[in-house]
Amino acid sequence: MSERPKILVTQKIPADAYSLLHAIGEVEANMDEGVIWSPEELSRRAPGHDYLLCLLTDTIDARLLGACASASPRLKLVANMAVGYNNIDVEAATRQQIAVSNTPGILSDTTADLAFALLLATARRLPEAERFLRAGKFTGWGPLLFCGAEVHGSTLGIIGAGRIGQLMAKRASGFDMRVLYYNTKCLPADIEDAYQLTYGGLDELLSQSDFVSLHVPYASSTHHLIGERELALMKPSAILVNTARGPVVDEKALVRALQSGQIAGAGLDVFEHEPAVEPELLSMENVVLVPHIASASLKTRARMATMAAENIVAHVQGQRPPNQVNR
Structure with a gap:
C-alpha cells in the first residue's frame, strides 16, 4: 500500500476542512489561531510535504517552491484559501510542475x-x-x-x-x-x-x-x-x-x-x-x-476552507483540481 500523502496547513482554518484532509493523508497543521508562520518558519516546515494549504497572508515565493520541489516527497499542489493568489509565485510553481488552486466564486x-x-x-x-x-x-x-x-x-x-x-x-x-x-x-x-x-x-x-x-x-x-x-x-x-x-x-x-x-x-x-x-x-x-474581513462570514470562510481541501482531494485522486489556476 502506498504511503499516505503529507499535507501541511499553514494557519488554523474552519473545522470541516480537516476531516476531508485527514481522510486522504497525514496532516500537519498550525493550530494556533491568529498565528502566521514567518517566512523562515514556513521554509523550515514546508519541504517534504506533498500538499500545502495556505492563505493569502503566506508568502509562497520561488525560493520556497524550489526547496519544496527538490525535497522528498516533492510538493505537488499549493491550495490557496482565497480567490486571489498574488501571494504565490505562480510562474515559479508552473516551472517546478507544481499546481496552484484558489477558491473563487463562493466569497x-x-x-x-x-x-x-x-x-x-x-x-x-x-x-x-x-x-x-x-x-x-x-x-x-x-x-x-x-x-x-x-x-x-x-x-x-x-x-x-x-x-x-x-x-x-x-x-x-x-x-x-x-x-x-x-x-x-x-x-x-x-x-x-x-x-x-x-x-x-x-x-x-x-x-x-x-x-x-x-x-x-x-x-x-x-x-x-x-x-x-x-x-x-x-x-x-x-x-x-x-x-x-x-x-x-x-x-x-x-x-x-x-x-x-x-x-x-x-x-x-x-x-x-x-x-x-x-x-x-x-x-x-x-x-x-476594517481589518481585511470582506469574506469573514462563518459560512463563507467554512466553504472556502472546504473548497481548498477539495482541490487537494481531487489531486490525490488523480483528477485535475477544479480550481487550478495554472496548467
Missing part, C-alpha cells in the same frame, strides 16, 4: 456585502457617530448632527466588473443608484442589462461618480491604479471604497487627498503594506477602516 456575495456596508458606513458617518454616542457626547437631536452623504439616487462607479463588481451593482440597484463601470473590456450586453451597468472610461467614471468601489485583482497592471492623478479627478464630495487589494491604491496619495479635502472620505478593508496602515489614516474621522 463574491459576502465581499459585495462588506463593500456596500463600507460605502454606507462612510457615507452616513456611522463609526464616527457611534464613537460620539459611546463617549457620552449625545445630548439630543440636532438638524446638522452627523449629516452625511446621500446614497440613494447617487452615482456609483465600479472599477472591475467581475463577479464581485456585478454583485455590488446588484446591491446598488436597491438604492436606485446609477452605476458606471470600467473594465479592460466591455461586458456582454445581457450582463450590462441585467445589472443596469453603463460602460465608460476610467477618467469619466472617476469624475462622475459619487462613490468609487474597487474590485480588480492585484497585478503589475493594477499597482497604484488609483494614485494622485486619479484621486484629483474625483469629486470633492466623493468616497473611495477598496475591498480589492491594498496596493491597488497609492496609500500615501490617498492620505494627501483626504487631508486636503480633494475627496470626502474612504472605506478600506485592505491596505498597501498590510497589516501596517498609514498612521494618518488611523486618526481620520472621514475614513472607515
Whole structure:
C-alpha cells in the first residue's frame, strides 16, 4: 500500500476542512489561531510535504517552491484559501510542475456585502457617530448632527466588473443608484442589462461618480491604479471604497487627498503594506477602516476552507483540481 500523502496547513482554518484532509493523508497543521508562520518558519516546515494549504497572508515565493520541489516527497499542489493568489509565485510553481488552486466564486456575495456596508458606513458617518454616542457626547437631536452623504439616487462607479463588481451593482440597484463601470473590456450586453451597468472610461467614471468601489485583482497592471492623478479627478464630495487589494491604491496619495479635502472620505478593508496602515489614516474621522474581513462570514470562510481541501482531494485522486489556476 502506498504511503499516505503529507499535507501541511499553514494557519488554523474552519473545522470541516480537516476531516476531508485527514481522510486522504497525514496532516500537519498550525493550530494556533491568529498565528502566521514567518517566512523562515514556513521554509523550515514546508519541504517534504506533498500538499500545502495556505492563505493569502503566506508568502509562497520561488525560493520556497524550489526547496519544496527538490525535497522528498516533492510538493505537488499549493491550495490557496482565497480567490486571489498574488501571494504565490505562480510562474515559479508552473516551472517546478507544481499546481496552484484558489477558491473563487463562493466569497463574491459576502465581499459585495462588506463593500456596500463600507460605502454606507462612510457615507452616513456611522463609526464616527457611534464613537460620539459611546463617549457620552449625545445630548439630543440636532438638524446638522452627523449629516452625511446621500446614497440613494447617487452615482456609483465600479472599477472591475467581475463577479464581485456585478454583485455590488446588484446591491446598488436597491438604492436606485446609477452605476458606471470600467473594465479592460466591455461586458456582454445581457450582463450590462441585467445589472443596469453603463460602460465608460476610467477618467469619466472617476469624475462622475459619487462613490468609487474597487474590485480588480492585484497585478503589475493594477499597482497604484488609483494614485494622485486619479484621486484629483474625483469629486470633492466623493468616497473611495477598496475591498480589492491594498496596493491597488497609492496609500500615501490617498492620505494627501483626504487631508486636503480633494475627496470626502474612504472605506478600506485592505491596505498597501498590510497589516501596517498609514498612521494618518488611523486618526481620520472621514475614513472607515476594517481589518481585511470582506469574506469573514462563518459560512463563507467554512466553504472556502472546504473548497481548498477539495482541490487537494481531487489531486490525490488523480483528477485535475477544479480550481487550478495554472496548467
